[in-house]
Amino acid sequence: MDALKQMIHTQGHVVNEHVLKVDSFLNHQVDPALMQQIGAEFARLFKDEHITKVLTVESSGIAPAMMAALCLSVPLVFARKNKSLTVHNDLFVTKIVSYTKGEQSEIYVSKKFLSPDDNVLVIDDFLANGQVALGLLDIITQAGASLAGIGIVIEKSFQPGRQLLIDKGIRVESLAQIQSLQNGTVTFL
Amino acid sequence: MDALKQMIHTQGHVVNEHVLKVDSFLNHQVDPALMQQIGAEFARLFKDEHITKVLTVESSGIAPAMMAALCLSVPLVFARKNKSLTVHNDLFVTKIVSYTKGEQSEIYVSKKFLSPDDNVLVIDDFLANGQVALGLLDIITQAGASLAGIGIVIEKSFQPGRQLLIDKGIRVESLAQIQSLQNGTVTFL
Numbered sequence: 001m002d003a004l005k006q007m008i009h010t011q012g013h014v015v016n017e018h019v020l021k022v023d024s025f026l027n028h029q030v031d032p033a034l035m036q037q038i039g040a041e042f043a044r045l046f047k048d049e050h051i052t053k054v055l056t057v058e059s060s061g062i063a064p065a066m067m068a069a070l071c072l073s074v075p076l077v078f079a080r081k082n083k084s085l086t087v088h089n090d091l092f093v094t095k096i097v098s099y100t101k102g103e104q105s106e107i108y109v110s111k112k113f114l115s116p117d118d119n120v121l122v123i124d125d126f127l128a129n130g131q132v133a134l135g136l137l138d139i140i141t142q143a144g145a146s147l148a149g150i151g152i153v154i155e156k157s158f159q160p161g162r163q164l165l166i167d168k169g170i171r172v173e174s175l176a177q178i179q180s181l182q183n184g185t186v187t188f189l
Numbered sequence: 190m191d192a193l194k195q196m197i198h199t200q201g202h203v204v205n206e207h208v209l210k211v212d213s214f215l216n217h218q219v220d221p222a223l224m225q226q227i228g229a230e231f232a233r234l235f236k237d238e239h240i241t242k243v244l245t246v247e248s249s250g251i252a253p254a255m256m257a258a259l260c261l262s263v264p265l266v267f268a269r270k271n272k273s274l275t276v277h278n279d280l281f282v283t284k285i286v287s288y289t290k291g292e293q294s295e296i297y298v299s300k301k302f303l304s305p306d307d308n309v310l311v312i313d314d315f316l317a318n319g320q321v322a323l324g325l326l327d328i329i330t331q332a333g334a335s336l337a338g339i340g341i342v343i344e345k346s347f348q349p350g351r352q353l354l355i356d357k358g359i360r361v362e363s364l365a366q367i368q369s370l371q372n373g374t375v376t377f378l
Contacts, residue, residue, distance in 0.1 A: 023299060024302070025264075028266065028269065028298075028299055029266045029299075029301075029302045031264060032256075032258045032262075032264070032265055033259065033262070036259060058247065059247035059251060062252060066251075066255065067221075070221035070222065070224070070225060074221075075218050075220060076218070077218045078248065109217075110212060110218075112212075112213065112218075113217065113218045
């Protein structure tokens, strides 16, 4: 997606060979017009999949996922983090390991909002190690729902997430695929 | 705003006389078409204010705030929570007291995204005690920016937040004002 790649080139900041900072248009400050284009592109890519819900996780996934849900005319559900989960009865809960932070956390979705009738499009801002996507897939599986595919805004293609998902037979659509962040430069695939 | 009030009546769940659950359309599952109407209404209310940025706090504020920012053609900034803030140099940080949870937390905005040139519209999903709004106001003040007003999706008018903000001379626009949640029923002002 050219507008996104252009934005990454002009506004992205390569912190090191693993980290690209996009807080000026995606995950702290957000460019709403770009989010609208991103949502429209996800909707175009998955328009024949009979999506019933878009699923993401708070917080950075919400903006692009909501625009996709708006374009597809379906509800958005965002999984929540960090709750002290004493009672699990009415929630689908899964654990996510963060390699970057070296910690484990729980995310959850209320059982009210996913059912076996649902065909779910997962949207997230980044794909790196794929642990968040796998966590959302686990929640979808617990609900007995179907996963139609995964839409990613920025994929770090030099990390193993994409292959991990592809190996499970999952359709992955990434709007920008980054081959490398070496030498302080973004190189797209 | 009639569509919102209608949704609160049909989908809202009165947990007790202080708590209204709206997780089926606002803060867990999200109705994108309703968010679009909400965003358009905020944009209409503040259209003459020369807004340069919309500011909210993660996570539940993001969806309505992004639609308002889209309609106003300005960037959205969402304040972040829960970071272990060892270095504060490049951040505006403020403390927020949650009466419901009885705890204090920090929220922050990168100094890159607010400046004295900004005229900011604050958007949030709920107004109750007003502590989040005051925290965002503190961040705006630290930045030397101006606050144009505060747009709230659901105001619990029986709690002191609105008066606290009005007493500071702040314009508060709430799309649904709830007078009472007594007897398991939502009564609008």
